[in-house]
Amino acid sequence: MTRLFNAPEAFADEALEGFVAAHRRWVRPVPGGVVRSAPAPAGQVAVVIGGGSGHYPAFSGLVGPGLAHGAAVGNVFASPSARQVRTVAEHAHTGGGVLLMYGNYAGDVLHFGQAAEQLTADGVETRTVAVTDDISSASADEAEKRRGIAGDLPVFKAAAAAAEEGRSLDEVVRVARHANARTRSFGIAFSGCTLPGADTPLFTVAEGRMAVGLGIHGEPGIGEESVPTADEAAELLVSTLLKELPEGIGSPRGERAAVILNGLGTVKYEELFVVYRRVAQLLAEAGIEAVEPEVGELVTSFDMAGVSLTLCWLDEELAALWTAGADTPAYRKGAVTAQAAPAADTGGTARAEAAKPLPAATEESRATAATVVAALDAVAATVDTHAEELGRIDAVAGDGDHGIGMRRGSGAARTAATEAAGEGAGARTTLYAAADAWSDRAGGTSGALWGVLLRAVGTALGDTEAPTAPVVAHGVEEASAAVQRLGGAEVGDKTMVDVLVPFARTLADATAGGAALTDAWDRAATAAEEAAQATADLAPRIGRARPHVERSLGTPDAGAHSLALIVRAVHGVLAARRTTA
Numbered sequence: 001m002t003r004l005f006n007a008p009e010a011f012a013d014e015a016l017e018g019f020v021a022a023h024r025r026w027v028r029p030v031p032g033g034v035v036r037s038a039p040a041p042a043g044q045v046a047v048v049i050g051g052g053s054g055h056y057p058a059f060s061g062l063v064g065p066g067l068a069h070g071a072a073v074g075n076v077f078a079s080p081s082a083r084q085v086r087t088v089a090e091h092a093h094t095g096g097g098v099l100l101m102y103g104n105y106a107g108d109v110l111h112f113g114q115a116a117e118q119l120t121a122d123g124v125e126t127r128t129v130a131v132t133d134d135i136s137s138a139s140a141d142e143a144e145k146r147r148g149i150a151g152d153l154p155v156f157k158a159a160a161a162a163a164e165e166g167r168s169l170d171e172v173v174r175v176a177r178h179a180n181a182r183t184r185s186f187g188i189a190f191s192g193c194t195l196p197g198a199d200t201p202l203f204t205v206a207e208g209r210m211a212v213g214l215g216i217h218g219e220p221g222i223g224e225e226s227v228p229t230a231d232e233a234a235e236l237l238v239s240t241l242l243k244e245l246p247e248g249i250g251s252p253r254g255e256r257a258a259v260i261l262n263g264l265g266t267v268k269y270e271e272l273f274v275v276y277r278r279v280a281q282l283l284a285e286a287g288i289e290a291v292e293p294e295v296g297e298l299v300t301s302f303d304m305a306g307v308s309l310t311l312c313w314l315d316e317e318l319a320a321l322w323t324a325g326a327d328t329p330a331y332r333k334g335a336v337t338a339q340a341a342p343a344a345d346t347g348g349t350a351r352a353e354a355a356k357p358l359p360a361a362t363e364e365s366r367a368t369a370a371t372v373v374a375a376l377d378a379v380a381a382t383v384d385t386h387a388e389e390l391g392r393i394d395a396v397a398g399d400g401d402h403g404i405g406m407r408r409g410s411g412a413a414r415t416a417a418t419e420a421a422g423e424g425a426g427a428r429t430t431l432y433a434a435a436d437a438w439s440d441r442a443g444g445t446s447g448a449l450w451g452v453l454l455r456a457v458g459t460a461l462g463d464t465e466a467p468t469a470p471v472v473a474h475g476v477e478e479a480s481a482a483v484q485r486l487g488g489a490e491v492g493d494k495t496m497v498d499v500l501v502p503f504a505r506t507l508a509d510a511t512a513g514g515a516a517l518t519d520a521w522d523r524a525a526t527a528a529e530e531a532a533q534a535t536a537d538l539a540p541r542i543g544r545a546r547p548h549v550e551r552s553l554g555t556p557d558a559g560a561h562s563l564a565l566i567v568r569a570v571h572g573v574l575a576a577r578r579t580t581a
Contacts, residue, residue, distance in 0.1 A: 008197030032084025057330030066326030103148025136213025189306030361426025409442025431458025
């Protein structure tokens with residue numbers, strides 16, 4: 001388990017701070033992550049990678065010449081926010097455009113995609129590539145749905161080496177996609193990881209059994225088998241990967257591959273070497289040349305006891321890029337051009353975040369803003385009370401980070417709203433501040449969705465009027481639509497949408513019928529609670545729980561449950577204030 005930490009919600013920030021302090025030769029901190037300590041040559045494509053904390057040396061440990069130009073670092077097992085990604089990219093950019101790279105997870109797709117849109121709108125040409133190497137997470141026919149695990153490294157490496165050669169953004173993107181299409185990974189685990197502050201691992205397997213087809217966020221495997229010998233483990237890993245060859249490779253014989261035997265956290269190097277001994281034999285017997293193999297911890301999952309094997313099938317182009325030099329805190333090979341002495345951080349090309357004057361607000365809207373602050377205070381308190389419960393629910397078929405992320409997001413939203421209202425902001429501006437803070441601090445899919453939810457409600461409330469009950473209901477309906485557009489979920493997918501839609505509909509119907517806001521909200525909160533409980537009977541159709549239907553059945557969705565808790569907490573505030581509009 002993770003033993004050394006202070007506050008669980010501070011773990012990611014404090015880990016990054018310590019990492020930077022230990023590796024200033026390679027990296028310097030910027031808001032949202034790290035960039036190279038010395039800038040790349042002017043006009044070079046900037047390859048910015050990123051993801052959640054808990055995977056070291058991914059992602060911050062892979063920043064340096066020959067590899068990434070920067071890394072955006074999110075909360076534990078949660079994607080960095082769009083603002084984090086954008087800020088890191090702005091500091092890394094030197095005029096050649098930006099390629100954002102990440103594992104194929106819903107939160108990363110959302111946040112990196114939003115950041116790319118924002119950067120492009122600001123005149124920085126930006127593209128994205130998601131790594132999809134995990135063959136256990138979807139069939140070959142649905143390869144675009146696969147997760148990114150240890151195959152991140154060869155795909156990142158190929159793109160970064162192409163950038164170092166001075167290739168154009170289009171070329172770097174082509175190389176990244178080509179490498180991704182030729183990379184496959186498969187893993188096994190003997191126990192799950194334990195997040196900071198948690199008492200139990202995210203999943204367990206019976207004595208003498210192992211999980212097969214695991215992810216890197218503590219997700220359970222897609223099946224179980226008896227614990228093998230080291231040689232049997234090697235045979236399972238190699239035989240599984242050789243069953244699916246990339247397009248254009250009819251037979252493995254005569255092929256070359258970059259080979260990574262990756263330890264996920266607590267499998268020791270000596271154990272990995274014993275396994276790799278047999279991996280090397282099997283690859284040679286199959287006629288495959290292992291090119292500069294890597295054995296060690298490259299993409300981890302806290303203290304998970306597990307191992308994965310990655311094969312990136314090399315052609316002439318990819319072989320040259322794989323063997324090119326790199327010099328980062330955690331990954332070094334060959335020779336690279338020495339970096340210039342680290343320069344003081346002057347903000348680079350980053351956009352200045354100058355303080356903006358508050359929009360004008362009426363006294364009526366400021367009074368509503370006070371209610372918003374009280375509601376967010378109740379939300380943060382409720383989340384804090386239930387954070388461990390939310391984490392346990394999320395761990396059944398997911399990564400167990402929902403409690404930590406919600407605690408960080410709701411706490412940041414409360415602080416930002418309090419500050420905005422204290423400066424005289426109206427309801428819209430107060431909710432906008434809360435939305436940005438929640439999204440930024442929570443990260444992940446949940447952070448992005450709560451950001452758009454609060455912003456949609458804020459737009460409806462405005463800064464000038466005292467909102468009526470129908471106006472509030474309309475704002476919630478707009479929030480429901482915005483969440484569905486951004487997240488892509490529908491009712492029945494086993495997500496927060498299964499609660500948000502009936503809550504919004506019930507609230508709208510009640511206010512349209514003349515009910516006061518407090519009474520209407522009470523009815524809607526009851527509908528939300530019933531809908532949240534009903535998600536226990538649903539099979540997940542999207543997200544990290546999708547490959548684990550059997551485990552998920554019988555347990556409500558964590559995001560749906562937290563939303564139901566939150567709307568009930570807000571009702572308590574409305575009831576105390578007896579808002580009638």
